Amino acid sequence: MATTTIQIRSDALKRHRIAAGLTSNYALARAMGLEQSTLSRTLGTGRAPSSLFVAGLLRALQPATFEELFELVDLAPTEDAA
Template sequence: MPYTVKLRITMFERAATLAGFASDYALAHAMGVNRSTIGRVRSGNLQPGAAFIAGALVALAPMTFGDLFEVGTGRRLAAQPAVPAKREGHSHVDHDKTDRTTDRSTGLCGGGVAGRTCCRLV
């Protein structure tokens, strides 16, 4: 069964406040992600990816993975709504407004940060 990762919202917000981040913009900058990504993860519309998790651990040190995230198995964790597919053929979308190409040999999209893949074709 696949594993899912969910943000511990209260702990994340507390850690950000204690670290001195006055806004989501400042926190996003320190994490190396877009401000909107923080909002989508916080609302449950997006599962935190590797860049979000790594950025949170760096920006909110000495917090640990277990402090900020929880891991579940199988079905989505409670209170986490399904992420609607916004582009045909993609399991999720975390792109900016520019069109992205897909490598048909691997099924991976090239829409991630700095050319890293961000989603797999369904």
């Protein structure tokens, strides 16, 4: 059975950030109530965002929806799971 995680749709995030008048990732982080380093780390690593990150992004980029900003991705099974 595959494990599913959340992945940020980078193109949609950028489009909605600009539409919201947030001209930088620093401005977006402030609107989300996060440190810029947290935003950069989450965007740069490709790791699943925390629930606080997801909630902050949805709040900052209203009226963008979860489906517009995130996608569900199946992870490859590990040998331990096989």
